[in-house]
Amino acid sequence: MVFDELLNKDALSVQDIVFLLQCKGDEEKKLFAKSESVKKRHVDNIVYLRGLIEFSNLCRKDCNYCGIRKSNLNIDRFNLTDNDILQAAEFAFKNRFGSIVLQSGEIQSLAFTKRVVKLLDKILKLSNGQLRITLSCGEQSRDTFRQWLEHGATRYLLRIETSNEDLYYKIHPHDKFHSFEERVEALNNLKLLGYQTGTGVMIGLPYQTYEDLANDLLWIKKMDVDMVGMGPYLEHSGTPLYKFKSNLMPQTERFQLSLKMIAILRIIMKDINIASATSLQAIDKMGREKAIKIGANVLMPNITPGMYRNSYKLYDNKPCTDENPEDCKSCLEWRVSITNNIIAYGGYGDSQHHSHKRGSTLRKI
Ligand code: SF4
Numbered sequence: 001m002v003f004d005e006l007l008n009k010d011a012l013s014v015q016d017i018v019f020l021l022q023c024k025g026d027e028e029k030k031l032f033a034k035s036e037s038v039k040k041r042h043v044d045n046i047v048y049l050r051g052l053i054e055f056s057n058l059c060r061k062d063c064n065y066c067g068i069r070k071s072n073l074n075i076d077r078f079n080l081t082d083n084d085i086l087q088a089a090e091f092a093f094k095n096r097f098g099s100i101v102l103q104s105g106e107i108q109s110l111a112f113t114k115r116v117v118k119l120l121d122k123i124l125k126l127s128n129g130q131l132r133i134t135l136s137c138g139e140q141s142r143d144t145f146r147q148w149l150e151h152g153a154t155r156y157l158l159r160i161e162t163s164n165e166d167l168y169y170k171i172h173p174h175d176k177f178h179s180f181e182e183r184v185e186a187l188n189n190l191k192l193l194g195y196q197t198g199t200g201v202m203i204g205l206p207y208q209t210y211e212d213l214a215n216d217l218l219w220i221k222k223m224d225v226d227m228v229g230m231g232p233y234l235e236h237s238g239t240p241l242y243k244f245k246s247n248l249m250p251q252t253e254r255f256q257l258s259l260k261m262i263a264i265l266r267i268i269m270k271d272i273n274i275a276s277a278t279s280l281q282a283i284d285k286m287g288r289e290k291a292i293k294i295g296a297n298v299l300m301p302n303i304t305p306g307m308y309r310n311s312y313k314l315y316d317n318k319p320c321t322d323e324n325p326e327d328c329k330s331c332l333e334w335r336v337s338i339t340n341n342i343i344a345y346g347g348y349g350d351s352q353h354h355s356h357k358r359g360s361t362l363r364k365i
Pocket residue numbers: 059060061062063066067068069070104105106138314
């Protein structure tokens with residue numbers, strides 16, 4: 001089959017996607033041109049901002065790739081005060097970001113559930129209900145998800161990291177705290193409750209194959225999620241996976257492969273929101289902009305108070321940890337403009353995929 005026909009196929013197989021992931025030169029250019037045109041047609045050249053507030057790096061888990069895993073004793077643990085979080089949310093509101101993301105390590109307790117409820121109430125109040133709130137606080141019970149939804153969170157990010165269960169247990173300890181099955185169940189609960197549900201994977205993990213990545217894309221499509229954030233795996237020296245450093249593909253290849261993953265995802269899930277991950281920028285200074293050009297439509301500027309950003313490092317060499325939120329904003333405007341996209345200030349940027357699904361459900365009823 002010629003390459004152009006492959007790009008226009010209705011449904012791509014694992015083999016088709018593996019072929020696309022390995023394309024180079026002119027074929028790679030064609031892939032990116034196709035995903036760019038799908039993006040323009042279905043979600044337009046518009047970028048939505050999510051002000052990212054990393055409010056605590058306390059975590060009960062020990063993921064083998066993560067710099068803030070519980071067993072890493074060489075980092076400063078922090079937990080922002082409610083006041084710091086509310087100030088950051090106010091910054092996002094006043095600067096017309098439209099949305100914020102509250103992200104933390106995974107803490108499961110009644111006190112944590114209640115704290116987030118209280119924060120949601122206060123953020124909705126300070127913004128007159130005009131800030132969309134995404135939560136990214138790990139796996140929680142269905143009841144906790146429900147409470148947070150009832151208090152105004154409308155979106156939830158929970159990355160699967162890999163859809164290959166065997167690989168999942170190579171990059172996570174195989175114990176009761178790290179269950180693949182429970183991860184999937186949590187994602188299904190979020191969908192059932194009505195959240196705009198987001199997931200994502202890491203690209204270039206040790207042991208990972210092209211087939212794994214192709215299956216990841218088809219798994220994401222089958223899960224019918226509304227948002228995806230995915231980027232290159234970046235090693236952290238304080239983690240068990242670091243010992244495989246010399247077996248990994250070079251970071252520049254991981255970067256290019258990540259762009260192809262985003263491009264293919266845009267082609268197979270035309271109306272979802274795709275975030276341009278910060279990890280892309282850690283490898284290539286213009287990495288996030290390259291992703292926006294070929295398919296991503298969401299940027300998550302970090303508005304965590306600067307002094308804490310160094311302590312929320314899931315990987316080494318995380319970019320922009322020493323900038324304050326104002327610096328971040330002017331830098332982003334310039335970066336987005338050179339991709340022929342515009343920032344939708346004040347736009348919520350709800351997932352069109354989610355609205356389309358709800359519309360079709362209502363029609364069926
Ligand atoms: S990846 Fe998330 S859940 Fe896993 S150790 Fe890091 S912060 Fe905790």
